Amino acid sequence: VTCRPLQTRALWFFVGLAAAGVSLVVVRMAYEGPDAWLGLGLLLSLVGIASLRAVTVRVSADAYGLHSRTLLRRRSVPWRDVADLRVRLKYANTPRVQET
Structure with missing residues (x-):
């Protein structure tokens, strides 16, 4: 099972804005x-860097445990060390949140 952001196109747009922002600052x-x-x-650069972090986040689970990956860090936790696991589902058009 792998969980990633669904709408990555907008986030990559902001990453492009960061590149434009850095170029603008340098010039x-x-x-x-x-x-x-x-x-x-500088503002465009900061927004783009935050978006780059969000677009690279990934959480996965397999037979060995839970694995999370961000832009600069990878972390794995074996199943024997997991005490509790909660899944929070948020639907796009409704304000309610369902926990399972």
Whole structure:
């Protein structure tokens, strides 16, 4: 079983915005110095970095245990160390949350 974000297209769009933001910061600092465009570029970079982390998150389970992977970290937990497991389902069009 593998759980990943369903809508990754929008997240990859924000990652592209981060690349554009970094480019904007580098060009503006090289030619003009600090100004308002520098702030916009830094904001785009931060949003893109947060989106890159969200798009790379993956949680999986197999016969050996639970495995989670993020952008910079991988972690595995064997089943003998798992005390409780909760699944939280949130439906897209309803505000209710169901726990199983």
